[in-house]
Amino acid sequence: MTETLEKYFVPEPSKYPIFGSIALLLFGGGAVMWLNDVGAGPWVLALGLAVLIYMLFGWFGQVVHESESGRYGKRVDTSFRWSMGWFIFSEVMFFAAFFGALFYARVLSVPALSSGDNEALLWQGFTSAWPTAGPNAADSFTPMGAWGIPALNTLILLTSGATITWAHYGLLKDKRGQFKLGLLLTILLGAIFLGFQIYEYLHAYGDLNLRLDSGIYGSTFYLLTGFHGLHVTIGAIMLTVMLGRALAGHFTAEHHFAFEATAWYWHFVDVVWLMLFIVVYWL
Incomplete structure (x- = not known):
């Protein structure tokens, strides 16, 4: 008798990892620019933080939706x-x-x-x-x-x-x-x-x-x-x-x-x- 194993949910490819990479690049680059008194530094850092927040809300929201829809075993x-x-x-x-x-x-x-x-x-x-x-x-x-x-x-x-x-x-x-x-x-x-x-x-x-x-x-x-x-x-x-x-x-x-x-x-x-x-x- 063959035992049926529970399927492991694999999500579709996501766009959010690339947004996370962009956010970290902007965040780190902006911090370095700010420390070296480059005028655009604070704005680049703030943009990186904004992109990071967007990624967190989007990615975590997707995980919550998948969980609440019963896809996780x-x-x-x-x-x-x-x-x-x-x-x-x-x-x-x-x-x-x-x-x-x-x-x-x-x-x-x-x-x-x-x-x-x-x-x-x-x-x-x-x-x-x-x-x-x-x-x-x-x-x-x-x-x-x-x-x-x-x-x-x-x-x-x-x-x-x-x-x-x-x-x-x-x-x-x-x-x-x-x-x-x-x-x-x-x-x-x-x-x-x-x-x-x-x-x-x-x-x-x-x-x-x-x-x-x-x-x-x-x-x-x-x-x-x-x-x-x-x-x-x-x-x-x-x-x-x-x-x-x-x-x-x-x-x-x-x-x-x-x-x-x-x-x-x-x-x-x-x-x-x-x-x-x-x-x-x-x-």
Whole structure:
């Protein structure tokens, strides 16, 4: 007896990859032109961003239409799950590189530079104390403390992890109101987090003299927290799209991987922030 295998859906050739290539070319070229004070640079960058947004809306919209029309089976669903898993793994390695840079500077290079005759190569009075303020007293800064806004933002993100899980349980139990409310609360908490982070940056620059060029501490601080803020922004946009689809009646208890993938991403953002809070702010 021959077992009938489920057919794997293969979409028709798409125009959107070429639009993505054009968008990245314009975006990158415009950024380079802008950095080199070429007058058309900002406009080329803006055009690239506009083309990229067009591609995202068109391509994702096509995928949503295919999903809602019932063309995706279990094999396609498995492919989506593997793809999202590998994407999150790539994000893990992305942040691992930055955490590695912080570890190398704080634990290895700064202590090594303060030993032996290395002081003569740097400046008088250099020590391995973290964070190092640099050779000029005028460039001294106050490190960002853990308690206050960072601790509050930690509570906010942990709460947002609970609200998105609550929303997921609502969808699984076919409680659409709970599902939508949980999504909305998660989006609002993400927006509050970003608002506090903007205030934190203003406070760091204006009151603590902590800038991007404040030595290796300033570089790693803004690199890690800034990229995390970017990921929170992307996650909030993804959640907003999920809320729009929920309001349109999309997703069922059996078929909702787009929402599930967004929840994975949001939990990943939560875990990264916990590591940031401990390593960058607290220790």
